[in-house]
Amino acid sequence: MLLVALGVLAGSLVIASAAFANPLVPKSGGSPNADQIQSLYKIILYMAVVVFIGVEGALLFAVIRFRRSKGAVAAQIHGNTKLEFGWTLGAALIVVAIATVTFIKLPGILNPPSSGPNGLTVASLNPPKPSTGHALVICVTGRQFIWRYTYGAGCDRASWERRLPYSYQEMVAPAYTTVRLVIQSSDVIHSWWVPKLGGKVDAVPGYTTYTWFKAPYAGSIYRGQCAELCGRQHAFMTALVKIVTPAQYIEWIDRQATAIKAANDQVAQLRYELTQMHDLSLTGIF
Secondary structure, three states: OOOHHHHHHHHHHOHHHHHOOOOOOOOOOOOHHHHHHHHHHHHHHHHHHHHHHHHHHHHHHHHHHOOOOOOOOOOOOOOOOHHHHHHHHHHHHHHHHHHHHHHHHHHHOOOOOOOOOOOOOOOOOOOOOOOOOOEEEEEEEEEEOEEEEOOOOOHHHOOOOOOEEEEEEEEEEEOOOOOEEEEEEEEEEEEEEHHOOOOOEEEEOOEEEEEEOOOOOOOEEEEEEEEEOOOHHHOOOOEEEEEEEEEHHHHHHHHHHHHHHHHHHHHHHHHHHHHHHHHHHHOOOO
């Protein structure tokens, strides 16, 4: 009866996908790579459940079927070659199955697809397009304890010289568009992780790592967290990705660039006035 109950429980978990919503499996729904990660995780999890039930069921059967009364002397039986060969072969087949499924799923996790027909046209905004088609490049820089996002061509090499628009804490990205993230760190090791947009990617000082996402809906907001202990304020290093339409994205980029230029001009004017006051103080006027 216990074996039957375990079987019913395992079957209900497999059928009821809601039971695996978020506590037991990675989040998905925000990007195709996140969906592939969740799908692969579920396949391996189901295999593990079947193996667990089989092993524990066999153990329970042996305990009940071959139990003896107190004081009995256990019979010494030599190993069963066929049985040992069978479970070794079974374990090897399980490993081969997991490896096969993983290699089938891996390209969908690693390789960014082309942007959708309604996605942002970005040929003039970014470095050479990947072989998979158009992709928008956004640089993600980790620093204690906040994320900086820089938008535009050469964001990982000449963002300050080109005065590229940027934002902190909140990334804005267009829907239907493949977004390639160039991830770096300016101090210690951080880890970029927005669960619904894919897996964790480390930001390591002196190195550049990459990931991607392709959000299917405008108006969505995805939340994440630095997943590498990076200092005393690590828990406050959160991430937020806001998905808008391609038209809204272009408008936001223009507004952000204008606002940053105005702020820079204001600082430059203030610096000029302070310099003038300093020079006048040296001449004794003040």
